[in-house]
Amino acid sequence: MATQGPLYPGTAISAAVHAPEDDDAWVTPTNVGADDGNEATITAASFDTPDISRQLYASQFGFTIPAGSTIDGILVEIQRRASTAPSSASDHRVQLTTAENAFVGDNKALTTTDWPLAATTQSYGGAADTWNASPTVAMVNAVGFGVTLSAQADEANADIQVDFIRVTITYTPPADNRIEVSWAELEVPTNRVYDQAGFRGRNDDGSETTATWKAAENTDWSQAVDENFRFRAVVDETALGDANAVLDFKLQYNLNGAGWNDVNTTSSVVRTTLSPNVANGAATTRQLAAGTGTFVAGSFDENNGAASSANTIETGELTELEWCAQVRSADVVNNDTIDLRVVETTGSIVFAAYTQVPTITVVEATPDNRIEVSWIELEVPNAPARIEVSWAELEVPAPQNRIEVSFAELETPDVGTPSNRIEVSWVELEIPNAPNRIEVSWAEFEVDLAPNRIEVSWAEMEFPDEPDNRIEMSWAEMELPEPPGDNRIEVSWAEFEFPTEPGGAPSDFEWVMDWITEELVCKNRTHDHYPHYPKRSNEDDRIFEPSRPGEL
Amino acid sequence: MAQFGRPSTDTYNGDGWTEDDGTSVDMYLEIDESSFDDADYVKSINAPTADAYVTRLTSVTDPVSSSGHIVRWRRRAPVVGGASITLQVQLRQGYVNEGTPGTLIAERAATAVTDTAFTADSITLSGAEADAITNYGDLFLRFVANQP
Numbered sequence: 001m002a003t004q005g006p007l008y009p010g011t012a013i014s015a016a017v018h019a020p021e022d023d024d025a026w027v028t029p030t031n032v033g034a035d036d037g038n039e040a041t042i043t044a045a046s047f048d049t050p051d052i053s054r055q056l057y058a059s060q061f062g063f064t065i066p067a068g069s070t071i072d073g074i075l076v077e078i079q080r081r082a083s084t085a086p087s088s089a090s091d092h093r094v095q096l097t098t099a100e101n102a103f104v105g106d107n108k109a110l111t112t113t114d115w116p117l118a119a120t121t122q123s124y125g126g127a128a129d130t131w132n133a134s135p136t137v138a139m140v141n142a143v144g145f146g147v148t149l150s151a152q153a154d155e156a157n158a159d160i161q162v163d164f165i166r167v168t169i170t171y172t173p174p175a176d177n178r179i180e181v182s183w184a185e186l187e188v189p190t191n192r193v194y195d196q197a198g199f200r201g202r203n204d205d206g207s208e209t210t211a212t213w214k215a216a217e218n219t220d221w222s223q224a225v226d227e228n229f230r231f232r233a234v235v236d237e238t239a240l241g242d243a244n245a246v247l248d249f250k251l252q253y254n255l256n257g258a259g260w261n262d263v264n265t266t267s268s269v270v271r272t273t274l275s276p277n278v279a280n281g282a283a284t285t286r287q288l289a290a291g292t293g294t295f296v297a298g299s300f301d302e303n304n305g306a307a308s309s310a311n312t313i314e315t316g317e318l319t320e321l322e323w324c325a326q327v328r329s330a331d332v333v334n335n336d337t338i339d340l341r342v343v344e345t346t347g348s349i350v351f352a353a354y355t356q357v358p359t360i361t362v363v364e365a366t367p368d369n370r371i372e373v374s375w376i377e378l379e380v381p382n383a384p385a386r387i388e389v390s391w392a393e394l395e396v397p398a399p400q401n402r403i404e405v406s407f408a409e410l411e412t413p414d415v416g417t418p419s420n421r422i423e424v425s426w427v428e429l430e431i432p433n434a435p436n437r438i439e440v441s442w443a444e445f446e447v448d449l450a451p452n453r454i455e456v457s458w459a460e461m462e463f464p465d466e467p468d469n470r471i472e473m474s475w476a477e478m479e480l481p482e483p484p485g486d487n488r489i490e491v492s493w494a495e496f497e498f499p500t501e502p503g504g505a506p507s508d509f510e511w512v513m514d515w516i517t518e519e520l521v522c523k524n525r526t527h528d529h530y531p532h533y534p535k536r537s538n539e540d541d542r543i544f545e546p547s548r549p550g551e552l
Numbered sequence: 553m554a555q556f557g558r559p560s561t562d563t564y565n566g567d568g569w570t571e572d573d574g575t576s577v578d579m580y581l582e583i584d585e586s587s588f589d590d591a592d593y594v595k596s597i598n599a600p601t602a603d604a605y606v607t608r609l610t611s612v613t614d615p616v617s618s619s620g621h622i623v624r625w626r627r628r629a630p631v632v633g634g635a636s637i638t639l640q641v642q643l644r645q646g647y648v649n650e651g652t653p654g655t656l657i658a659e660r661a662a663t664a665v666t667d668t669a670f671t672a673d674s675i676t677l678s679g680a681e682a683d684a685i686t687n688y689g690d691l692f693l694r695f696v697a698n699q700p
Contacts, residue, residue, distance in 0.1 A: 175633025179697035180572070180595040181605075182626045182670045183588035186557035186643065186691060188612045189620035349616060 001072055003127070005168030008033050009146060010060030012040065012165070018101045021092065021150045023051035032058050032165045035079070039119075039161040048156040052092045057100050058165045059146030068174030071135040073127040075170070076108075076147050079163040080122065082115035088158040089115045093150040094124050096133050103148065105133025114154065119163050127170040140169055193239035195353035196342055197318065198290020201360065204228035204275050204324055208282055208300060217288050222361040223338075225329035228273055231358070232284075233342045235298070235309075236291035236318040238353065247313075248345035250306045251323050253338050255331075260341065262348070263305040263323070268331045270338060275302045275324035284320045290356065291318040298322070306345050327362055334364035554620065557609035559584040563692055564649060567603030569596050580607045588626050590670040596697035599635065604696045606647055611689035621677035621685075623658065623693065629665035638662040640696040641675065645685060647692040654692070657684050662698060 012033060014026035024047040031038040042053050065071065074096065082089040091109035098104055108124040108131065125131055139145055147167060151160050201214030201221040211230060214221035223229055235249060251263040253270040263270045274280075284298040298319035301307040309319040321342060332338075338360050343350050559580035570576045572593050582592040596603050629637040640662040646654030658681045660673065685691070 173632050175598065175635070177599050177631055177633045177635040177637050177699050178596045178629065179600065179637055179639045179665060179695070180593045180628050180630065180670070181583055181639075181695055182590040182593035182628075183585055184559060184583050184607070184623075184625035184693050184695075186609050186612070186693070187554050187620070187622040187624065188557065188688065189615045189617050190555045191613065191615040191617060347616075 001170055001172050003168055003170045004063055004065060006077060006166040007061040007063060008035070008164060008166050009058035010062060012056060012058040013100070015055035015057045015100050015148070018055060021052050021055050023047060023053055025054045026056045029056055032056065032162050035164045035166070037163060039163050041159070041161045043159040045157045047153045047158050049153045049158070051153045053151045053160070055093065055101065056149045056162065057097060057146060059097070060143050061145060061167050063140045063145070063169055065137045065140055065169060065171050066173050067137055069137050070172040071130060071137065071140060071169060072172055073129045073170040074125050074131055074135060075127060075168040076124040076165065077121050078124070078149060078165050079119050080115050080161065081117060081119045082158060082160045083117060084157065084159045085155060086117060087114040088155045089151045089153055089160045092152040093148055095148050096131050096135070097146045097148040098139060098142065099144045104139070105131035111152070115151070115160060119161070190239065192237050192313070193353070194313065194344070194351040195236045195238050195355050196233055196351055196357060197236040198234035198288050198356045199340070199358045200232050200288055201358060202230035202232055202322070204230050204277055206277055208278050208284055208322065209287065211277060217290065218356045220359045220361070222363050223327050224363045225327045225332060228275060228324055228326055230275070230322055230324050231340050232287065232320060232322040234288050234290040234318060234320055235313060235342055236293060237313045237315055239315070247311065248306060248308045249321055249342045250345045252341050252343055255338055256336055263325060265304055267305070269328060270325050271328055272302055272305050273324055273326045278302070278324065284322055287320060293318045295319065300324070329364060332362045332364070334362060336362040338362065555612045556586070557612045557688070557691055558586070559607040559693065560610045561608045563608045563647060564604060564606035566650070567597070567600070567605065569594050569603065569605035579605070583607070590626065599699045600637070600697035602696055602698045604650060604694055606692050606694045609691045609693060614688050618679035618682045621682040623675040623677070624672060625674070626670045626672050627665055628667045628670045630668055635699050636664045638698045638700060639665050640698070642694040642696070643675070644692045644694055645687060646690050647694065653694070655684065657681055657691070662696070
């Protein structure tokens with residue numbers, strides 16, 4: 001059960017005449033609204049026995065009994081007195097009221113009890129007394145709900161006073177089985193927030209403190225390949241985090257913006273390398289200016305791309321880490337760009353911020369493309385006036401594709417000897433991995449006197465990967481014979497040789513020109529037999545079968 | 553310094569939860585104090601039958617940590633009618649509605665509430681539960697009241 005009250009009336013009136021409650025009216029009836037000594041009174045001389053006062057109707061108690069409640073009892077308390085003499089007044093009506101002169105339930109007036117001389121509180125009803133009024137929530141919460149009091153004078157010129165009227169209601173609320181939640185939250189720790197606050201590139205030419213710098217702090221630099229360099233970074237904790245303080249960090253690279261990769265001893269592009277100047281794990285000191293907070297010594301790494309601070313980097317702390325590394329020539333080309341950053345080792349967690357990230361520009365070594373001339377002689381005065389180059393090499397080192405001229409002679413013979421010729425004793429164009437070469441062992445271009453001819457003593461085109469598949473021309477002569485005007489080209493002898501047939505057996509046949517018939521004929525080397533066959537220029541030599549000599 | 557996700561919107565209130573004064577507009581304001589205040593609260597209907605109220609939590613930054621995740625709340629059951637009332641509290645991610653409630657991260661199973669005065673309760677997430685959170689900006693608290 002629950003109770004509300006005691007509550008005092010918000011208002012009270014001396015009601016109109018309702019016989020027999022029709023004698024003297026109440027003065028200052030609203031004084032019953034508080035327990036303060038101020039009283040509603042009837043002190044008129046005309047209030048004589050057996051007069052009955054008018055109704056003192058107190059209402060507007062302001063009850064807010066929850067809907068659905070059951071009213072279990074109503075307690076009314078009235079503090080009153082009769083000041084003239086003992087037994088001068090008594091109750092005529094104490095009754096629950098819903099409106100002026102509208103009563104419900106029992107009249108609990110104590111008609112045989114005199115009001116005392118001293119103000120005394122008298123109770124009517126109680127926690128389990130409903131006054132037979134069948135009170136409801138709506139009834140007691142209504143503004144008209146109240147109590148009506150009237151008194152009877154028991155002697156002449158009775159004087160009566162009422163200090164207050166108050167009501168307490170006991171009720172049983174409706175079933176209220178519910179959950180109430182007054183507050184909720186989710187607490188989550190705040191992560192440490194790291195920032196790559198600064199960097200500086202360094203030459204691997206000194207200790208942790210004395211090595212020279214590539215460039216100013218937070219300034220990019222150009223880096224030669226296959227050469228030690230050092231990268232130093234400032235890691236700064238910038239927030240009030242309370243979780244995940246980090247001790248271990250590692251280095252990552254990003255080639256041409258293609259994505260981040262760990263740096264270690266076997267990584268491509270950027271690889272940690274041993275430094276002759278600083279030991280792996282050596283503590284770092286404060287060398288850079290970036291970042292704010294208390295410096296915690298970091299470490300130097302030349303081993304695996306991982307560097308650590310001496311302690312976890314807590315709020316308001318920073319460290320400096322340094323790596324020794326190389327840019328690998330095998331994985332980059334000139335003018336590639338490489339970014340470097342530091343991440344947490346565990347989980348490769350990326351920092352919240354990278355205020356400074358270096359971009360280094362790759363500088364490849366100059367290719368060793370050179371021309372070497374070991375000896376040159378230009379000799380003029382005496383015949384034969386010639387220029388001799390004993391050896392020349394044009395070399396592209398990797399791969400070693402070269403042109404070699406072992407001997408060359410440009411000779412202008414003696415005057416009167418019109419053998420103006422250029423001689424090249426040997427030329428080789430070689431692709432070293434496989435000696436696919438063209439060799440000309442001797443060539444002579446001769447003019448002036450008959451026979452005006454070009455002679456090639458031997459030429460070979462060889463494809464060594466195949467079993468000796470080559471074309472050999474042992475001698476060729478193009479002659480402009482006498483007399484002038486008979487301008488023709490003569491081939492005195494030509495040989496196209498396939499030294500081994502595709503099956504590997506030596507060939508017994510060769511093609512020769514029969515100058516009598518002017519036909520190309522096939523010759524059996526062994527039997528010196530010269531069957532004649534008409535030349536068929538569109539024939540494929542390879543259809544000639546040794547088992548069927550003489551056929552094309 | 554820890555960060556806190558607090559009620560920020562009424563995501564679901566289709567089952568009649570109300571504020572202490574019986575209204576149901578911006579109910580989350582009754583339970584979002586940085587320091588708890590029992591003078592205002594939300595409440596289920598009388599004799600609830602698995603009635604839910606869901607509120608979205610303010611976004612917090614991923615701590616990249618598996619520890620220190622705690623859900624706290626204060627509740628009571630006036631139980632004027634004398635029946636036993638249970639309260640289930642769930643931390644969910646990606647809640648859309650009761651049909652698409654997202655991923656359950658952690659929960660306090662339905663537990664009879666016998667306190668008639670507001671009393672604190674909490675869930676400390678396990679490492680696995682904390683690791684299950686992938687979006688700290690999409691978390692919800694789901695309260696379910698039931699009269700068995």
